[in-house]
Amino acid sequence: MTAVIAAASLSKWYGNVLGLNDVTLEIEDGITGLLGPNGAGKSTFMKLITGQMKPNIGTVTVRGRKVWNNPELFQGIGFCPEQDVFYEDVTGWEFLTGLLRFYGYAGTEIRDRAARALDIVGLTADKDRLIRGYSRGMRQRIKFAQAVAHDPSILILDEPLSGLDPLGKRKLIRLIKGFRDQGRTVLVSSHVLPEIEALTSRIVLIHQGKILAQGDIPYVRELIEAHPHQISVRSSDPRALAARFVGDPSIQKMTFGPDGRTLVVETHKRDEFFGRLTGVVLEAGIEVDEISSPDDNLQSVFEYLVGK
Amino acid sequence: MATVREKGYSHWDGHLIERRFPWWPITRTGIQLAFRKKRFKIIFAGAFIPSVVFLVGLYISERLEDFKTFLQGSDRLINISPKYFATYFTNDSLLFLIVLVLAFGAGGLIADDLKHSSLQLYFSRPLSKKDYLIGKMSVIAFFVLILTALPGIVLIIFKLIFAGSFKFFLQYPWLPLSVLGFSALLTVFFGFYVLLLSSVSKNARYVLILIFGVYIFSNVLYGILQGIFRTPYMLLFSVPANLQQAGAFLFGQTLPRAVPAVWSFAVLAAICALSAVVLDRKIRSVEVIK
């Protein structure tokens, strides 16, 4: 698949501070989540791929074309910045129509597109209110609206869900997935892990300017063979179950849950454990209510990778 | 006290210690923030040039024999008297440098708080509006006093040291009071002036232009009106001219213009009063958005 956005040996300094460290990355169609803690380099990367900054070393291209000083590219790119900033004393409508002017549309088309964008984000009723009177969530939505009003094929969203209530987040997640289904490329950054998990399984982990891992969550998880997997088994007799596994060399640690019915096991060899578990449970006649992997999610993957 | 049912919460049983100067953290932070700006440090250092020049003048006046070759027959090139100190305090360059220092170091005192909606953060602490304003005013007082009272007293001390006697002090015992009095007047006036303008906008750059603009414009307006009406009372429109009138009065000197000093004091007081009214309205913990 041809990369939509490609970064090659991308590095960026802020004086003596290294913002991005030799990042080589390709973003393909669909939704890609860019995940990292605050200060990891997510916004720096987004500013580089949207031409707001130029790289010190390396190149960044969108559809094979360099981004810096290439304004024509932005006919097909929509950017939602992280900062909660707007032009003063304008209404939502004026903000959208003002920015739509820069695409060369005729007056009626500007109005139609603005109305459509406001409808998408659910701000039609508030379009004539001043933005500084909007709530935090409304401001976030109008920011999203200005990024999608011109129907871009590539969406770059820097922390788009920040400031939204749970319902607002769900709506926006649905919207973003809808854009993906229309064949657009979406790059979303966040430091809130469940948000990324809800949007996509394809992630790029970034920390201290470096790419730590890239791929589907299970794939990334597989990369971390050295890190023991946690498996939680809720059963009628966890201690009997534990007794059966205590001699197993692949088991590194066993703890009991506070409910008195859960056994949490840490093992390097997950598949082997599952294979043995079935046999043990049948032999001992233990009733198992639930088996889950508490750390088979982004949080634990990330925490492990950043060494926390 | 109603029971709080959330897990993990427990009411603090300690005793809140009342601080004597609740505004002190505001002052300390304001001064620290000003000195973080590189250009401000340069401007602040440059603002001491007039005091250095006048200090050199003091030295020259006591060592005239050494400089005799540069003199052309006059016995005393520089006569050190209260007029010398009045000249230092009321000269245009010192007043302009004070405005420059305050514009860059204190222009954002309230403007930045308005921009970042920080007033709510202040007033959600045990801090009153009075404490907030005293804290901000103290930042201005710090800078103005360092540029006025401090060099003024140092000049008097060095005069006594260079002269080798207390004769000068015995001759003019009220001089230190004049120095402190005029420094206090400048501090209070510039405190209200800068805070008034800092409170009218969230844009620190615009406030900076206002601080300079109003100061310079008042003088331009004085010049224009003086040209039209040919009466010295037009000086009442000029901020620096009023300060110079007040300074000359406090140092017991002849007023630069034939206008009673009480008028200048009245104008300066009116500006301070206007500032107090505006600040009282502007400094609120809740922002009303229409």
Added chain:
Amino acid sequence: MTAAQAARQVFGFFGFLGRRTGKTRVFAILGLIPVVLAVVVRVFLHGRAGLMADVSTEILMVFFLQFYIVILALFYGTSITAEEVENRTLSYLLTRPIPKPAIILGKFAAYTALMFAMVGLSLALSYFIINAGRLGDPAVYGALLRYLGVLGLGILAYTAFFAFLGTILKRAIIIGLVFGFGWENVIQYFPGSTQRFSIVHYLKSLLPYHPANVGGGRGVALLLFRLEPTKPVVAVIMLAVITAGLLALACWFFRIKEYLYEE
């Protein structure tokens, strides 16, 4: 979209924003001061026509040339870049399909148009009030057009200079203030060609000169005090070159520089 079309759209957007802001209202109110002065002068100097004409030059040109257009140009000129960086709204412009120079040129055009409207209205009102008794005389209108032209050229030149400063310096205000209220006032007293290194020299070269002993012209002579005036045609050309040159530099720097927001 071509650069010219883009600049036109930027002009429209920022012309609209500029009219809306509170700061424009404040500067427009500032422009009422000469109108008030004109009314006061009319009341107090009624009947003394010669003095009135000189006073009009004195009032208006001192206020406009030495203060009003400088402060307007300083604020709006530095705002072209600085306000986008300070308010962090630059992202909205840089991620649109418009060439970067179009942003500078469009904002420059919008703000100079706004300033000219404020200055023009203020000048025209105050001038007509002062010359209310001579409105039948075509020379009055000729002089007004000349003053408007001078101030218009001044707005363009000063705004271009401060726009250039704003694109290259983070804190352009201090240099702008030193230039606008320091250098421009002091340089005119320098002999020889030195005063040609100022914008105000060329503007004053375009003003009509009144000798010091005509009416109350003492202040006029001081205002228009210059040692070697430049020929008006040359002055206009120099102002145009200064404006175009500095604008071109501003566009170039804006294109190659990256602007980082302060955290």
